[in-house]
Amino acid sequence: MSDIKTSVNLCGVELKNPVMVASGTFGSGQEYSEFVDLNRLGAVVTKGVANIPWPGNPTPRVAEVYGGMLNAVGLQNPGIDVFCNRDIPFLQNYDTKIIVNVCGKSTSDYLEVVERLADEPVDMLEINISCPNVKEGGIAFGQDPKLVEQITSDIKKIAKQPVIMKLSPNVTDITEMARAAEAGGADCLSLINTLTGMKIDIDRRTFVLANKTGGMSGPAIHPIAVRMVYQTAQAVKLPLIGMGGISTAEDAIEMILAGATAVSVGTANFVDPCTTIKVVEGIENYMRKYGVKDINELVGAVHER
Amino acid sequence: MATKFEEMAVVVSQKEIATDIYDLTIQTKEIAAAAKAGQFISLYCNDGTKLLPRPISLCGIDREAGTLRLVYRVTGENTGTAQFSKMVEGDTVRVLGPLGNGFELGDKKAFCIGGGIGIPPMLQLAKELNCEKTAVLGYRNELFLLEDFEAVCDTIIATEDGSAGTKGNVIDAIKANGATADVIYACGPTPMLRALKAYAEENNMECYISMEEHMACGIGACLACVCKTKDKDHHTNVNNTRICKEGPVFNAKEVEL
Numbered sequence: 001m002s003d004i005k006t007s008v009n010l011c012g013v014e015l016k017n018p019v020m021v022a023s024g025t026f027g028s029g030q031e032y033s034e035f036v037d038l039n040r041l042g043a044v045v046t047k048g049v050a051n052i053p054w055p056g057n058p059t060p061r062v063a064e065v066y067g068g069m070l071n072a073v074g075l076q077n078p079g080i081d082v083f084c085n086r087d088i089p090f091l092q093n094y095d096t097k098i099i100v101n102v103c104g105k106s107t108s109d110y111l112e113v114v115e116r117l118a119d120e121p122v123d124m125l126e127i128n129i130s131c132p133n134v135k136e137g138g139i140a141f142g143q144d145p146k147l148v149e150q151i152t153s154d155i156k157k158i159a160k161q162p163v164i165m166k167l168s169p170n171v172t173d174i175t176e177m178a179r180a181a182e183a184g185g186a187d188c189l190s191l192i193n194t195l196t197g198m199k200i201d202i203d204r205r206t207f208v209l210a211n212k213t214g215g216m217s218g219p220a221i222h223p224i225a226v227r228m229v230y231q232t233a234q235a236v237k238l239p240l241i242g243m244g245g246i247s248t249a250e251d252a253i254e255m256i257l258a259g260a261t262a263v264s265v266g267t268a269n270f271v272d273p274c275t276t277i278k279v280v281e282g283i284e285n286y287m288r289k290y291g292v293k294d295i296n297e298l299v300g301a302v303h304e305r
Numbered sequence: 306m307a308t309k310f311e312e313m314a315v316v317v318s319q320k321e322i323a324t325d326i327y328d329l330t331i332q333t334k335e336i337a338a339a340a341k342a343g344q345f346i347s348l349y350c351n352d353g354t355k356l357l358p359r360p361i362s363l364c365g366i367d368r369e370a371g372t373l374r375l376v377y378r379v380t381g382e383n384t385g386t387a388q389f390s391k392m393v394e395g396d397t398v399r400v401l402g403p404l405g406n407g408f409e410l411g412d413k414k415a416f417c418i419g420g421g422i423g424i425p426p427m428l429q430l431a432k433e434l435n436c437e438k439t440a441v442l443g444y445r446n447e448l449f450l451l452e453d454f455e456a457v458c459d460t461i462i463a464t465e466d467g468s469a470g471t472k473g474n475v476i477d478a479i480k481a482n483g484a485t486a487d488v489i490y491a492c493g494p495t496p497m498l499r500a501l502k503a504y505a506e507e508n509n510m511e512c513y514i515s516m517e518e519h520m521a522c523g524i525g526a527c528l529a530c531v532c533k534t535k536d537k538d539h540h541t542n543v544n545n546t547r548i549c550k551e552g553p554v555f556n557a558k559e560v561e562l
Contacts, residue, residue: 059518270521
C-alpha cells in the first residue's frame with residue numbers, strides 16, 4: 001500500500017482514494033455496508049435530500065436499456081430531519097468522507113437544507129441542479145447559466161462546507177454551465193448526471209416508466225461522460241468529480257486521465273454490489289503496473305498522440 | 306454477520322415444464338441454507354448489455370443439499386430470462402440472496418394462493434406450513450407444478466378458459482369448492498392481490514401478499530421498487546415502502562393496491 005499514494009485533495013478535503021459513489025445509487029451506504037467495507041471508499045455521496053420528505057414518482061421507476069438503465073425515482077427522500085438523525089450518525093461510524101447531495105424545488109428549499117447541514121459533521125455538499133425526473137427544481141436550475149450562477153452564489157453565501165455543483169449533460173454546452181458555476185463561486189463540479197431517455201413497451205404500446213422519461217445511466221453513457229469531463233477540465237480551474245457509466249477501474253482511470261480528480265461509481269453498484277472495492281483495487285494495480293507513484297500524476301494526463 | 310451472499314451458483318438441472326415456464330435447480334454455497342419461503346434471489350446475466358439483476362422467487366429450498374429450485378417465465382426473446390433458460394447442468398450463474406423478508410409461518414388454517422407465475426413461491430410455503438392448508442392455484446390454461454402441490458396438500462385450481470378446475474379465478478375456485486381458511490398467503494398479478502385483499506376484509510381473514518415491481522439494486526438502496534402504504538413507512542418517511550427490503554411479503558392491510 002505504502003509504495004503508492006492514492007489520496008487526492010478535493011478543495012481542501014483529503015480523500016484516501018478518488019473512489020466515491022454516485023448519489024442515488026447507494027442510499028446512505030447502509031444497504032451496501034453488508035457487501036462493501038465503507039472504510040475503503042474515498043467518500044460516500046448520499047442520495048439527494050430535501051427540506052421535507054418527498055414521495056417520489058409512481059412506479060415503474062426503472063427500466064433496463066441496452067448497456068444501461070433508465071430511472072425516474074423522482075428523488076424520493078425522507079427529508080433532512082430524518083436524514084440528520086439517522087443517516088449522518090450511521091456514516092460517522094466509518095472512516096470515509098461524507099458528501100450530502102442536496103435537492104430542492106425552489107432556491108429556498110436548497111438553502112434550507114444547506115443551512116440545516118451547516119453544523120452537521122458533513123465534509124462536502126453536492127448540489128443537485130440536474131435531476132431530469134422532477135417537474136420543479138432539479139434540472140430547471142441546471143440548464144440556464146444565469147440560474148446556475150445565481151443558485152451557486154446563493155448557496156455559497158451560507159454554506160459552511162465546500163460546495164460541489166452537479167451538472168446535467170442535457171444541455172447544448174456543458175462548459176457554459178461549468179463556467180457559470182465557477183463564476184458563482186462553486187468549489188468543485190461533479191458531472192455527469194443522467195441523460196434523459198425513454199423506453200416504450202411495444203406489446204402494451206405504452207411507456208415503460210410511469211414518468212414516461214427517465215435518466216439514462218450505465219456503461220453505455222461512459223464515453224459521453226469522459227468527453228464532457230475532458231471538455232470541462234479545459235474550461236474551468238475547479239476540481240472535477242467524474243461519473244457516468246464507471247463500472248471498472250479502467251473506466252475510472254479514463255475519467256481521471258480526462259481531468260477528474262475523483263470518480264463516482266453509480267449504476268454499476270446495482271450490477272455488482274462490490275464494484276467500488278474492485279475499482280479501488282484496480283486503480284492500485286494500474287498504478288503499480290505503470291509505476292505511478294502518486295495518483296495526482298494521472299489527473300488530466302491525457303495528451304496529444 | 307452477513308445475511309445476504311453473492312456467489313457463483315452452479316446449475317444442477319433445468320427443464321421446460323410448460324410453454325416458456327422453466328424449472329431450474331441451482332447449487333449454492335450459502336444462500337439456500339439461509340433462505341426462507343417467500344424470499345427471492347437476484348440472478349445476473351452473463352452479458353454486459355443486460356445489467357440489472359432479475360429477481361426470481363424461490364419455488365423450493367433444500368437447505369441441507371444447498372440447492373434452490375427456481376420456476377420462472379421467459380418474458381420474451383433476447384431477454385435475461387431467455388438467457389437463463391439456455392443454461393444447462395454445470396453452467397454457472399451469479400446470484401445474490403436471499404433477499405426480502407419472506408413469509409412468517411403461522412398455525413392458522415391457510416390458503417396458499419398463487420396466480421400464474423406467482424404460483425411457484427407458494428410451493429415452498431405450502432411445504433413449510435405445519436397446519437391445515439389448501440393450495441389454490443390460478444392458471445390461464447396450461448397447468449404446471451400441480452402434482453408438486455398435490456403431494457403437499459389439498460389443491461384446488463381455476464383456469465381462465467375452464468379447461469381444468471373451476472372456470473374463472475382463484476376466488477371462484479374457493480367458492481365453487483366451498484373451501485375455508487383463516488389466513489391467506491398469496492402471490493400473483495396485482496388484480497388478483499387486490500381482489501384477495503378485498504375478499505379477506507369481507508371474510509375477516511388475515512391476508513399476506515407477495516408483491517413485485519421493477520427492481521434495480523434488489524437490496525433497498527435505489528428506491529425503484531416501492532409500493533404505496535397506508536401509514537408512513539419507518540425507513541422512507543413517506544407512504545411508500547421498499548418491496549425488495551421490507552417486502553416482498555406484506556400484510557395486505559398495510560399496502561395500497
